[in-house]
Amino acid sequence: MALAFAGAGAPSALAGGRHPGRGHGHGHHHGWVTSTLRRMTLHEKVGQLFVQQVYGSDATTPDERNLPLYGVSTPAEVVQKYALGGVIYFAWTDSVENPEQIAGLSNGLQKAALTRRSKVRVPLTLSVDQEQGIVTRIGPPATQFPGSMALGAGRSAKDARTAAAITGQELRAMGLTTNFAPVCDTNVNPLNPVIGTRSFSSDPQLAAQLAAAQVHGYQDDGGVMSSAKHFPGHGDTATDSHVAFPVITHTRQEWEEIDAPPFEAAIAAGIDMVMTAHLAFPALDDSGDPATLSHPILTGLLREELGFEGVIVTDSLEMQGVRELYGDAEVAVRALLAGADQLLMSPALDDAFAAVLDAVGSGRIGRRDLDAKVRRILTMKAGRGLTDDVMVDPDALDRVVGTAEHLAAADAISERTTTLVRNEAGLLPLATDGADLLVTGYGVSTTATLAAALEEQGATTTVRQTGTSPTDADIAAAAAAAAGRDAVVVTTMKAWTDDQQRKLVAALRGTGVPVVVVAVRDPYDVAYLGEAETYLATYSYSPVAVTAAARVIAGAVSPTGKLPVDVPVAGDPDTVLYPFGFGLGY
Template identity: 50%
Template sequence: MTDVSQQPVISDLLAGMSLPDKLGQLIFHLVYGSAADQADDRNRALFGVDTPADVVAKYRLGGVIYFAWAGNTENPQQIGRLSNGLQAASEIGLIIGTDQETGRVARMGPPATQFPGAMALAAAHDLDLTREAYQITGRELAAVGVNADFAPVADVNVNQANPVIGVRSFGSEPDVVGEQVVAAIAGLQRDAGMIAAAKHFPGHGDTGTDSHHGLPTITHSMIDWESIDALPFREAVSAGVEMIMTGHLSFPALDPSGDPATLSRPILTGLLREYLGYTGVIITDSLRMQGVRELYDDGEVAVRAIEAGVDVLLEPADPERAVSALTDAVASGRLTEQRIDESVVRVLQLKQRRGILQPAPTVPAKITAEVGSQESHARAAEITARTLTLIRDDDQLFPLKRGSVCLLGADAVAIGRLAAALKDDGLEVSELVTGQRPDRDLINAARRLARAASQTVIVTSSGWRERWQRTLVRSVREIAPQVSMVAITEPYDAGLVTAGGTMLLSYSATPVALDAVADVLLGRRQPTGRLPVAVGENPDHPLFPFGAGIVPN
């Protein structure tokens, strides 16, 4: 165990802790409600107590994770008050974290500044912009009392059918993902004073199964892992990332037992600790996810995770059973208290390094000044504009010509926002929301609108996955003049223009991304992004290679 004799604060804290105190430090959990003293029936059902503060006190939690759906992130001032209330309920300062990855996974919504996701940021091919985006994100989180961001995603997305990572990844090239991960960590930790957590070790980038719903199996060889998955995590370790989050996935080449990595000693201790030399805090992904619960009950999952080398159990599905199982494991000798102490010390040292043992309360005036400032919104708009990628424009359809425009697409919000921008610029716009899976009637209606317009813009949303979206595109292109496309979620829709056409990639459908798209359509700005991934299901023969994109001279 780490010698704490020269660290009197840590040594004194550890000496005064009972076993329940220690186990509590190894558990970070969600709480339900928008205020620390607010009763919520969901807390009673899961924890046996009423308020978020009661949950923290009962389990002596080491940390808390915020979610919008749990009522934790209604607005910045409310988040700040919740953070203060939870810290007041804990004898030792809490690590309060959330998933503010940027892009589609962002638990703190507007007015907080919304940045493009990882893949979009990588499309700008500018590490300074990535660092700046995470710096601003970290500063805004810190203002509301959140001291840990469970980001960045360090997975290399080499499988475009990946249902859970996709645009959350920085791309398909390990060295590029590694550089982007280091920039994100610098923005969060060095610039904003946050705790960052690189995820999901040993790599979740090549799977067709969502670990929220099942246990994925990664079929990479050890050589594949070394050359693809490991590199960003190796870079994160070298950059001093404070936490690494485990993935609930089976990786037979690394551990033939079939256990998820979260419960694998060969992976977490053998590879992460000993081979990569990581000395920071290892935290699990949420233990409510099905991927880690398929083989063992919730108590056994907690014990096996600690045996594997985990320091922090994130959201045990049954917290009472987890604590009971860990207590029994220590009593029986299956786990030693020394092993528990090793993880407690890592958590306490992290809190000490980041000034969390006795955290300062949030200040309303600082929240107002920091979160969603005019300057930050302007930087988000500029950074987002730098990510847009014109993957093909055979007939030079962008910017749109003056005249009538038919605007079709899968997403109602996107169609509404783009239509409003085009109309504000004086264009005559007819619009139709077709949904993700347009039926024959909608496709026929789209054809009629497109035939009557001088130019058509089709907005796709993961159209490469949906047969009916592809049918819509083909049917409209058969009969309409000047058809261009905008892919608002995944860049893999670029496959729809392999044989020719015009397509702009935005990587997301956030308001700031849609405004940037409108600027390109109207000729106010030229897109300068380039693909951060190879598009095509055969990586050896991609339809569009990494780095593809039409940029101004």
């Protein structure tokens, strides 16, 4: 498949003759890196290896949730106590309430890092999982995009780069320096519970093209570090590594053909970081250890064979997939011995920190190896400009975050991703002007957003939200509410996993009222919905995707998205119902 990068400013991943493992700008600031490394204490070097979550919306207000984990109460104290290499933000840690708060927290944490009593001043990496789509940590007013699989449906490397550039620029304006994206997993398993629409495609070449485009968007255009995840590939599993231990059964040749291309493309594009996967891959390492703890995979394959010279970061060490075989302290040491440079979210930081110090003291982790890890981390920070000025101006946020230009770009990109899979009765485009519509199905905010967008197209709407697993009473009420309407628009969200959502669609169809199904996550739902005649895929319940779908329904926009995956027959993964590349238009 030849998918050329479109437009100026969207070069090929291989352009420029960069060393395949070297991030942009990493040759600069060598003097700062060398002098800083020379003056760091052992404690400070080990601190650089850890990236942790901290609780609280600002750096200096005590939060008792920090005490059992770290023995101190404010985020600033956590940073200073451990000389942390980085902090990761989540909604559940109160880190991402709004742009002003995020900028204030970022400035406060950086101040804490830079004012430690020390001979060195090392800024933090401040990171987030802003993949967009179903993994979006920072909501509006930050610009929203429908996510990776939607970009795969749009088939535009230029759009993928633009989405990453806008996301990166807005993150950096809020003081965030690192986005743990793009997802480079090739989602070839429709039953995958953890990747799915977080992947660009089931086609490794399309995934590679878009991954490389996003590396350029995040790093070159957006000014943030990016991280290819989850190495060596999490796209063919029906097990969620957050709660269990997946095993990938691909052969070495299958890995080279299916899993490797997006990571190779990201490395060629100069990716700063690669994140490990908590899964076993016997064809690459038959020890039974997860890739995060595998020397053959992280050092032998990623470092030596693929030539990656940047920072290897683990996925969260709180995830069950990496905690089953060893204690939390030993996991930290083994990950570093395997080749990881940074440890993300150690669940027992005091124990892990002490274990790493002991391993260095005993020679289990060599001093030269430790210095090499810290040098990579410092080089990455310097190469992305963190040694220049990491403080951000809260008064400048409105000029970057959620601007009219950014929002318009997100709308246009989303419109190009919406995929019309079925239109057998020719119901679409729907004459919405003056139409009386029932909007039902998954999601309080999703159905409300969709209804409002349809009203902008001239419709009158009634909303009856039924959730992810509607009761029989919910289904009966929705069917009753459909009576006399001109049409019903019903949203599904992973209906392939829920009988009740499927019963809802069947009941609505049984009313005789025309029904439009909008799958707001997995495109695979269509295989489980029987004879549903009209079916749109948005790949995301992000408002920007849902409103784009409304414009497609109304005919204000013609659908141009193409399926970025094969959709198999329900219960028969080897038989394709709708092939990769399928998509209808008006």
